[in-house]
Amino acid sequence: MGRRSTFSDNDVFAAVGRMLVRDGEVRMQSVVAETGVSVGSLYHRFGSREGLLARAWLDTLAAFHARFLAALDQPGDVPGLAAALETPRFCRAEPDKALILVCCRRSELISDDTPEALQAELATANDRVMAAIDAFCRRTGLPLEIARLGLIGFPLGAVKLYMPGAPVPEALDEEIERAYRAVVLPRLVSS
Numbered sequence: 033m034g035r036r037s038t039f040s041d042n043d044v045f046a047a048v049g050r051m052l053v054r055d056g057e058v059r060m061q062s063v064v065a066e067t068g069v070s071v072g073s074l075y076h077r078f079g080s081r082e083g084l085l086a087r088a089w090l091d092t093l094a095a096f097h098a099r100f101l102a103a104l105d106q107p108g109d110v111p112g113l114a115a116a117l118e119t120p121r122f123c124r125a126e127p128d129k130a131l132i133l134v135c136c137r138r139s140e141l142i143s144d145d146t147p148e149a150l151q152a153e154l155a156t157a158n159d160r161v162m163a164a165i166d167a168f169c170r171r172t173g174l175p176l177e178i179a180r181l182g183l184i185g186f187p188l189g190a191v192k193l194y195m196p197g198a199p200v201p202e203a204l205d206e207e208i209e210r211a212y213r214a215v216v217l218p219r220l221v222s223s
Contacts, residue, residue: 045088046128085141086150092132119187123200182216
C-alpha cells in the first residue's frame with residue numbers, strides 16, 4: 033500500500049489559477065514554490081505539466097457543471113434563470129476555481145502535449161451540459177442561440193467585468209437576471 037497523499041489537488045489547482053492570472057503561465061517550479069508540494073509529488077500525481085493543467089481544467093469544469101446542471105433543472109417562474117445565476121454564484125463560492133473557468137481559455141491549458149487519455153476526456157467534457165441545454169431548448173421552445181446567450185453569454189461576460197481583479201458582487205446577479213428576463217422571457221412567452 034502506498035503512502036497517503038499529503039497535499040490537496042484543490043490547493044494545487046488554486047495555485048494554477050492564480051499563476052495563470054498573475055504570470056500568464058504555469059511552471060512546475062512555480063507550483064512547488066507556491067504550494068510547498070515537491071516536484072516529484074506533482075509529477076507522480078499529474079504525470080506532466082500538461083497533465084496538471086488538463087486536470088485543473090477538468091476539475092473546474094466538473095465543479096461548475098454540477099452546479100449549473102442542478103440549477104438548470106430547478107423549477108421556477110422563469111425557466112433557466114437559476115442556471116444563468118449560477119455563474120456569479122460559483123465565482124463567489126469557488127473563487128480559485130472560477131479564475132480558471134473565467135479568466136483562462138481552454139487553449140491556455142490544453143496543448144498537443146496533453147496526454148492522450150486526458151485529451152479524450154477533454155473532448156467530451158462539455159457534452160453533458162450541451163445535451164442539457166439542448167433538452168432545455170426542446171422543453172421550452174427557446175432557440176439555442178438565445179438559450180446560450182442567456183445561460184452562458186450574459187453571465188460569463190458580466191463576471192469577466194470583475195474577475196480577476198475584484199470579487200464578483202452579489203448585486204451583479206440582479207443585472208444578469210434583468211438581462212436574462214429581457215432577452216429570454218419574451219421568447220419563452222411567444223413560444
